Amino acid sequence: MASIQLQEVETRKHECGGFLVGDQWVMTAVHCFLTGANGRKVVLGAHSLTATEETKQTFDILQVYNHPDFNPVNYDNDITLLKLDRPITVTEAVKPIEYQRSGDTDVSPPTGATVETAGWGSVNNLQGRTDRLKEVVMDVVDRELCARYDYYGYKFTANMMCSYKLCPKPCRHRYKTEDSCDGDSGGPLVYEGVAVGITSNGGKKCGQVKKPGIYTIISHYTAWINTTISGSVTPSPPSTSP
Known part of the structure; x- marks a missing residue:
């Protein structure tokens, strides 16, 4: 599990969840990233958002890849991939989950x-x-x-x-x-x-x-996920829509 957090004056506020699908990749929802990374952090290995936990690993977001066909009216194609600023350290608390691919x-x-x-x-x-x-x-x-x-x-x-x-x-x-x-x-x-x-x-x-x-x-997004992770997709610019 990932907690996606926005930096406030003295603390960070949890906004959305996500989940680790590779050593440097988190999957989440487009509607959480319409304005791009905007200084958000990704926290992995957390149980409590506020307590000090040795299992936590915190990352900057290097790139945001929103699905290009996201529909803000009904949230169709609500899938985003985040590339972290560095690979994770694999532990019992931080490791990728298998995700369903087409044909499975x-x-x-x-x-x-x-x-x-x-x-x-x-x-x-x-x-x-x-x-x-x-x-x-x-x-x-x-x-x-x-x-x-x-x-x-x-x-x-x-x-x-x-x-x-x-x-x-x-x-x-x-x-x-x-x-x-x-x-x-x-x-x-x-x-x-x-x-x-x-x-x-x-x-x-x-x-x-x-x-x-x-x-x-x-x-339904296997091809897009594969091309994104392989580096064949351009990162998403921040949206000006609400």
Whole structure:
């Protein structure tokens, strides 16, 4: 897991998540990097954002590679690669995760499959973020359901999957689902130990029954990932759009 942080006056503020996919590469979401690196740091090996931990490794961002077809209206193609300023030191706390490539149909999660994600995002519906890394186990939601007009409609594309954990009836929990939330963007959706998605977006409020979390399907971008990491793609300039 990566915590992507923006430098403030005396501290750094966690903005988005990400995950290590190579010795010098982190995968995350485009909507976290519309203004480019802008002085952001990548922290790997963290559990607490504020505590001093020997496992932490902090990096500058050398280059940002946003997918050129990102759509800010519906967040289609929400995938970014970050090249770190130096290779990582591999430890038990800092090492790359395998990610799904095209043709890896044996690791594609079917409807109802158990998946998991993690992050330092909000744990109380946009009211505040956690200091310590949290993990949530969820279920893959049927694609046809997520594409229904009362869910996401036309905004849900073939490059997306959706997932959450419904609270079993009778549900006594404050929220009826368990889900990713604000601050979790860019983190991995993991199935059987393989990153298959990138946390992208969801409803205006977290935990809504008809607004499961949306995740970018990584395997749809195998060619772009390969050419980017090989050095055949030009880095992205900062965007002027909000």
